[in-house]
Amino acid sequence: MRVDVAGVTVELAGARIVEDIALRADSGQVVGVVGPNGSGKSTLLRCTYRALRPTAGTVRLDGDDLHAMDARAGARLLAALPQESAAEFDFTAAEVVAMGRLPHQRGGAPFTGRPSATDAALCAEALDRVGAAHLAGRGFRSLSGGEKQRVLIARALAQQPRVLVLDEPTNHLDIAHQLEVLSLVRRSGLTVLAALHDLNLAASHCDLLYVLDGGRVVASGPPHDVLRPRLLAEVFGVRAHRVTHPVTGAVQLLFDRIDQE
């Protein structure tokens, strides 16, 4: 499913957080959004999973205006892993995954209903796909960061969406789990929109990158074209050297120490 973001502007309490953002992700593409802290990555993503309504502009899925859709209908097309994972109450991993079925359940999930066989099967399959079937009965809050992220991806998969939005999915994970999460995401075959901090991970896992600075898109294109030392100096204020990954051939960056000027 194609995602078209056009002219998206968000003002919060009079401040313009993002301005006139245009972004396109074709069906099955993995698109990374990178930029310094406070550049508006999260705000842009929040507009796509409808935690926020843009002040101006549209988000379209295959041409249909997402914000004009019924909230449930939108959630059947687009799933998200927001940055928060503040479960105040101790749900099990299986219960967290089951929440992914909510947009498919007419009338919600009342206390009188029993989960349908289809829902149960989809949840089990989703947990299996992320290699977390053994975590089903565990308390979500007792899981490690990597396990939590896998369970949340399973919830998104159980939602059977066509688009997956991830807000810094590799935060606080060790390198093995970072690579694992991004590989799971790539293998999902969904159109993916992900905010990422690690430029090398972004370069090696994304088909396209959008660079945000001060709430605007300052560059976009394949990682190879976007991640140029001059742009990185302007946007992030760092000196970088480009190398080619000896195995994958992806562009990778090496950064100077700031005290080595």
Add this chain to the structure above:
Amino acid sequence: MPAMTTAPAPAAAGPPALTRSRVVPASAAVLSLLLLGSLVCGVGLGASGVTWGETLHFLGAGLSGGTIRSDEVAAYTIVWEIRLPRAVLAAVVGAGLASVGVAVQAMVRNALADPFVLGVSSGAAVGANAVLLWGAFAALGVWALSVSAFVSALAAMALVYMAARTAYGLTPLRLVLAGTALSYGFSALTTLMVFRAERGEAARAAMMWLLGSLGGATWGSVPLAAVTVLVGILYLGARAGHLNALAMGDETAAALGVRAGRLRTELFVVTAAVTAAVVAVSGAIGFVGLMVPHVVRMLVGADHRRVLVLAPLAGAVLLVWADLVSRLLLAPAEIPVGVITAVLGVPCFLLLMRRGGYAFGGGR
């Protein structure tokens, strides 16, 4: 994918989710029977000795429209007109407070919240005190207390809503802050009213009301409370899946197609209305709405589809017994039932809390 290094305790995997789903119908059946038994005990036990045989006979006669002898009328009246409505109202109030407690905790995403955190009960107290101390709304007769408490609870709810709302709907922190702040204001007002009261007996009645009592229960006070509580439970039960999403955070809720701001407004209105209806007939009975949700979560986990089935039943059973103790312990004098819920509840609660791996919000 790297090898899964930590795959501990297969014993903890799988089964709990399955057994839990069987635990719920079984617990619901047990609690329903327990509630029925508790109601019979609530009717059968009392200061004026009506035997169990008589109690069951009167209950049967009352339910089936059977006949009683003329010399039984006095005892029949005690059973049918005094004890039964009181026990039924205790069950209704307990069920209402427990379900509202569950919903409020999810709504403000805070394990410490209870039905009274929204300021509704403190508002009701102002209205109740106006009746008890000043004889306000005397024209309404026996209805004055309930009506005045209910109306002032709704007024408090409107004030809290206006103070808490933002352009993005109601947010948890603002809701708790507005409710707590206004509670202090209302409490100051009630304290002043009690302090300025000229008649000591009226001040005692006001105190009793503040701590909660079912002493004023009649059949007349049952219908409105029962219908409101029932509608509230059905509404909250229908939103069980949405409450799960809301408990995970507003952003997660949005990603699952749940509009958190609008849902929270709906929940606020429903929980405040149920609280108002309950508080109007029983005063502010503490601890039930805080404790029962946690006890139920300890037993069946956090999923609201299970919690909302069992919490009303557990709350009903608890309050029927608490009320029974409150009127029997120092009979014929009555202890405020709020004192009993705390005295019974605190030790049980601490025991349960220390026993298992249940975390009350916050980290482990």
